[in-house]
Amino acid sequence: MTPEEFSETLSQLGWKQSDFCRMTDTDKNTPSRWVKGHTSIPGWVPRFLAMALEIRRLAALIEPPKG
Incomplete structure (x- = not known):
């Protein structure tokens, strides 16, 4: 990344x-x-962020429509 x-x-x-810092300590x-x-991004970071994006995508599927 x-x-x-x-x-x-x-x-x-x-x-x-x-x-991000708060959620990942x-x-x-x-x-x-x-x-x-200054330092390279560790391999776990893109995996963590990909997981967060996927959770957001899935959550949108079950949220009731607004309005």
Whole structure:
């Protein structure tokens, strides 16, 4: 996962970096290091984010229509 893909996926989820940190018990400075390219993004991160996107997709299937 590239830094751009990481940022884009957070955006798709409507998450800030602080939200990601809270949900993954990650140090608050870690995502900034990834986005700036100072450290590489670990392999578990794209899997975690893919799971979150899939959960969001599935949840939308069972939510009642608005209106």
